Amino acid sequence: MQVTLADIHAAARVIRGVADATPLVPSPFMSARTGTEFLLKLENMQPIGAFKLRGAMNAVAALGDDAPGVTCVSTGNHGRGVAYAAAQRGMRAIICMSELVPQAKVDGIKALGAEVRTIGKSQDEAQVETDRLVGEEGFVEISPFDDPHVIAGQGTIGLEIMAARPDIETLLIPLSGGGLAAGIARAAKAIRPEVKVIGISMDRGAAMHASLQAGRPVEVPEFASLADSLGGGIGMQNRLSLAMCRELLDEVVLVTEEEIYHAMQTLYYEDRIVAEGGSVVALAAVLSGRVSPRGPVATTITGRNLDMGVFTRVVAGQDVQLGDVTVTGRAYEAAS
Numbered sequence: 001m002q003v004t005l006a007d008i009h010a011a012a013r014v015i016r017g018v019a020d021a022t023p024l025v026p027s028p029f030m031s032a033r034t035g036t037e038f039l040l041k042l043e044n045m046q047p048i049g050a051f052k053l054r055g056a057m058n059a060v061a062a063l064g065d066d067a068p069g070v071t072c073v074s075t076g077n078h079g080r081g082v083a084y085a086a087a088q089r090g091m092r093a094i095i096c097m098s099e100l101v102p103q104a105k106v107d108g109i110k111a112l113g114a115e116v117r118t119i120g121k122s123q124d125e126a127q128v129e130t131d132r133l134v135g136e137e138g139f140v141e142i143s144p145f146d147d148p149h150v151i152a153g154q155g156t157i158g159l160e161i162m163a164a165r166p167d168i169e170t171l172l173i174p175l176s177g178g179g180l181a182a183g184i185a186r187a188a189k190a191i192r193p194e195v196k197v198i199g200i201s202m203d204r205g206a207a208m209h210a211s212l213q214a215g216r217p218v219e220v221p222e223f224a225s226l227a228d229s230l231g232g233g234i235g236m237q238n239r240l241s242l243a244m245c246r247e248l249l250d251e252v253v254l255v256t257e258e259e260i261y262h263a264m265q266t267l268y269y270e271d272r273i274v275a276e277g278g279s280v281v282a283l284a285a286v287l288s289g290r291v292s293p294r295g296p297v298a299t300t301i302t303g304r305n306l307d308m309g310v311f312t313r314v315v316a317g318q319d320v321q322l323g324d325v326t327v328t329g330r331a332y333e334a335a336s
């Protein structure tokens with residue numbers, strides 16, 4: 001089973017008017033730095049503050065009226081998306097997550113009318129409760145990334161970018177479970193086969209990167225990260241996103257916590273955009289010289305649902321404590 005361009009066009013019709021048509025804007029700073037046009041697809045402007053509403057809406061819309069409710073394991077944004085989409089359909093939603101998820105994200109989901117259950121220190125532990133809801137209560141689980149409707153929904157970002165800018169040469173896409181990158185790459189390459197798609201993850205706990213290298217799903221230890229939205233495994237029974245990422249991604253690049261920190265500062269000070277660590281990994285990869293993309297380039301600013309305590313420390317150049325990890329702060333120096 002693979003997600004096709006036709007599936008992504010169908011998803012675009014489902015989400016129209018609610019989760020689509022986010023702005024694609026140039027970053028003058030990144031364009032100057034790279035010497036080519038550098039565009040930002042502002043998914044932080046979605047009603048839930050992240051792109052995950054696209055996939056969640058498409059998946060919830062595909063359910064029958066007799067489903068008692070939906071559930072998922074989520075680092076936050078997928079949970080928000082599922083909560084929002086379920087509320088729109090008048091369906092019950094129970095979101096399960098690990099204790100590593102920032103409180104701001106838990107509160108955000110509750111505010112959308114969903115129930116939240118926090119269990120354990122990893123997504124795998126939260127999964128046990130989701131499995132129980134499915135097995136004992138008949139809930140339907142919506143995977144954050146390994147579901148054809150979710151991947152097709154995320155792929156609508158690729159449709160929108162390529163419709164606006166058919167001349168895009170490189171797409172730099174934040175990469176965790178790979179639903180976003182798989183969907184965007186499927187759409188973009190179906191429209192323009194020569195486009196390069198590069199996935200970007202943080203260097204600790206990059207499950208898709210490890211799995212692509214091993215040729216099968218691999219479990220990696222989870223670490224607290226500024227890019228908390230990129231945490232979690234790809235599922236040992238991964239059906240779709242691993243195969244699609246293997247086929248469609250030209251490269252995967254990893255960035256450090258310090259590089260993510262600097263990229264968050266840069267996007268804030270230079271473009272005045274507030275974005276999560278997981279959103280800025282493409283900027284981190286370019287600013288650190290790990291990628292020198294051919295332009296025009298586009299990246300997805302995937303979400304804005306960050307912990308404001310952490311963000312104000314980053315803006316102020318202070319150290320950030322994440323679990324037992326300290327990210328060393330540095331005041332932002334404007335590029336001259």
Ligand SMILES: *Cc1c(COP(=O)(O)O)cnc(C)c1O
Nearest residue numbers: 077176177178179180229302303
């Ligand atoms: C989920 C998420 C990602 C990664 O998407 P995957 O489909 O899991 O690869 C990136 N950024 C943000 C803000 C997210 O919520």
